[in-house]
Amino acid sequence: MSPKPSAAEVKAKLIEAAIRLLADGGPEALQARKLAAEIGASTMAVYTHFGGMGALVDxxxxxxxxxxxxxxxxxxxxxxxxxxxxxxxxxxxxxxxxxxxxxxxxxxxxxxxxxxxxxxxxxxxxxxxxxxxxxxxxxxxxxxxxxxxxxxxxxxxxxxxxxxxxxxxxxxxxxxxxxxxxxxxxxxxxxxxxxxxxxxxxxxxxxxxxxxxxxxxxxxxxxxxxxxxxxx
Missing domain, CATH: 1.10.357.10 (Tetracycline Repressor, domain 2)
Incomplete structure (x- = not known):
């Protein structure tokens, strides 16, 4: 079984996923649901690691x-x-x-x-x-x-x-x-x-x-x- 990724790793993956979504679909594509799907996690991951979309955008x-x-x-x-x-x-x-x-x-x-x-x-x-x-x-x-x-x-x-x-x-x-x-x-x-x-x-x-x-x-x-x- 693969080790569970650390919080820092999940955050980094979410940021990279956000940048990919922006590049492919513009600002409208940057949604919690799509971010979670990009990294194979639940939507809650965005809120757990950033507290909300505002902090992720920062x-x-x-x-x-x-x-x-x-x-x-x-x-x-x-x-x-x-x-x-x-x-x-x-x-x-x-x-x-x-x-x-x-x-x-x-x-x-x-x-x-x-x-x-x-x-x-x-x-x-x-x-x-x-x-x-x-x-x-x-x-x-x-x-x-x-x-x-x-x-x-x-x-x-x-x-x-x-x-x-x-x-x-x-x-x-x-x-x-x-x-x-x-x-x-x-x-x-x-x-x-x-x-x-x-x-x-x-x-x-x-x-x-x-x-x-x-x-x-x-x-x-x-x-x-x-x-x-x-x-x-």
Whole structure:
């Protein structure tokens, strides 16, 4: 007889099942009955291990941030911190494109069964403490990138958190629109929107047009070579 799975194992299976259901059927598919069937358990398992669907949705969102952090953490820092910002943006984009339903829940854009993931105000130090640790870790990659580019003298002096929040707003806004289909198929939006946006942001934050253009070129050419996402 197989040993009875631990509570942690059951919770992990439920979270993975929730992510599969989201990917296959969208937020409407995320139901306690379907979750239980996915792992061969009773519906009560959802309530025993999470207390309800609301807490499960929060855990799904935390897993979304963990996966985002894993991909952002895979971006190697180079001697061009401005180029690294676009490389992070491309890693962020790829993460969301591969599982848009998960990230719609993670960022509160989707509410399965009326349940919205708990979010928090990131605009000041006190309220940031209320955010999930996973969300803070994901955002820290952008804060680190902002700090590096400011120290390098490429962006004008400013609080790195504020700069990171501006970068996040622009990148996340672009990705949300791309995933919704507003920029066409494939990587058309990367070429037509994201690349020039990266240059515009760099100049707006204090870089020279020449330096920003060169950093964007370095980053996007590396992405093309490694991913082969854009025909040249």
């Amino acid at each position: 855990e799904v969102a935390r897993e979304g941030f963990r996966r985002l952090s894993a991909n952002l953490g895979g971006v190697q820092e180079t001697d061009d911190p401005a180029a690294d910002i676009l490389t992070l943006a491309l890693a962020y984009r790829q993460t969301v494109v591969e599982n848009p339903q998960l990230y719609a829940v993670t960022f509160g854009q989707s509410q399965p069964n009326g349940q919205k993931a708990a979010l928090g105000d990131m605009t000041n130090e006190e309220t940031r403490q209320n955010l999930s640790e996973e969300g803070i870790v994901a955002f820290s990659y952008l804060v680190r990138a902002a700090e590096r580019v400011i120290k390098a003298g490429r962006f004008r002096p400013a609080p790195e958190f504020a700069v990171a929040a501006q970068l996040w707003s622009a990148v996340h806004g672009y990705i949300t629109l791309e995933v919704a289909g507003y920029f066409g198929d494939g990587e058309n939006g990367v070429e037509q929107i994201l690349v020039p946006l990266a240059t515009t942001l760099g100049v707006g934050l204090g870089d020279t047009l020449e330096a920003a253009t060169e950093s964007v070129r370095v980053s996007i050419e590396s992405w093309r070579a490694n991913e082969g996402n854009i025909d040249t």
